[in-house]
Amino acid sequence: MYSLPPEVLAALERVKARLNKVGEELEPISLRKAVRHYIETPGKLLRPLLLLTFTYSIDRRSIMDPRILEAAAIVELLHVVSLLQDDVMDQHDQRRGIKTPRAMYGDGRAIVASDWLIAESIKMAVNLGADVVTYLADVAQRLSVGQALDLEGERDKAAEFKTAPLIEAALVMPLVILGRRELIETAKKLGTKLGILYQYSDDYSDENVERPETKSIANEIGRYLLKIKEHVGDAIAPFERLIKYLIGKALEGTLTVSRTI
Template identity: 65%
Template sequence: MYILPRDVLVALERVVADLQEVGRDIKPESLRGATRYYIEKPGKMLRPILLLTFSYSLDRRSLMDPRVLQAATIVELLHIVSLLQDDVMDKHDERRGAKTPRVIYGDERTVLASDWLIAESIKRAVKLGEEVVEYLADVAQRLSMGQALDLEGEREKAAELKTAPLIEATLVLPALLLKRRDVLELAKRLGASLGVLYQYSDDMSDEGERRDKTAEVTAEVKNVLAKMREVIGEAFTPFENLVNEILKRALQASLTVARSFIP
């Protein structure tokens, strides 16, 4: 049975509390409302959950590390940036059954809100070191290229860039912060494959059609998962269980539409 470790849930509560303070003092009020909209209406927090659970599997004491908690906050902030920008580019009037910020505050303020959150993410990332800043800048550039490909109708190519880089970051950041260079390349491979599978699942839930490469990407996830277990050992079990749950939901096309990822 899929169960998140209690320590991960406690760490997640701290991340949520940190997020709730973001942008409280922004003026004018309209910009504050657009910036905090998805913070006040949080999703399933999958990216922080991935980062925290992977950190826990690498070193159970790491969840007490402020840098790990900060990294979890940053990946969620960048995810919110992607939601705001996606709403504007795709002209979404609703998301999760509610009006989008662009409908309430307008496209202009929604774009400005995404700019503010990018700046906030940079300020936080600087505290984690130059290597983290450079890596996250690369993630942001790849996300931009993915969005551009999606706008041009190159959906197959976009799947590898539109969503995957930020999910990749949820595994790469713990490897960098906890100095686990031995798992860095595997973390990149697993994170990228999970990200592509997430996008495929999203497409499948929208269109009801499975992508041709779904089986191939699933096999890659399982292959890298097995290699990681060889390196990390029994401590890898919590994260392995989480990934297996993601695989199950992705193949059922229920991953992206789920309201919560906490059992």
């Protein structure tokens, strides 16, 4: 079990509180329930955790910056969007051991709920600046490409687009917000490789199919992490520990099935 810094845990509680307000008064009730389903039954909250831990490691003073907390909420909402759409595409009746929104409220409401959450994410991102909005639009487009590739059976290509963009976003958004542009390109590469590793771990847990390139991807992640450490120094330690923990879980094929970090 990985132990998160208390400051990160405190920030995560703020993010959870923000998420719990999303769509709380939305009408009709059926749409509200579909919108809030995965908010009220969260998973590991991996993307917000990555964002907050990375922020804490590059600038501890910014961990409670309202912009950072909002960014963490946005990446989770966009993850919820991807779950809602994936459920419809793959006709999932259950996820995490409970019924999916499409199973309870129908495919139509699940898609409309994803549309509503995309719009809500845009409204939230506007307050973070044009650069953030532009970047998130690019992320959303890449996610769509990933879903299309998945539909066409191009699973290897889909791995880079379906999962990686939001994990990348968890690392890039705080850098854009805090003006640390010298780290952005390395963070993009690290996030992309971590996302691919996550997808491969998911494939392994679902189908027991181990990919031979998994270890080389883990090594690449280590190299990009070292490059960031050259800029940040030993302050990167909390994020470094988290990444090494995630790599270990991915290599054993238990990352995506774990309920908590």
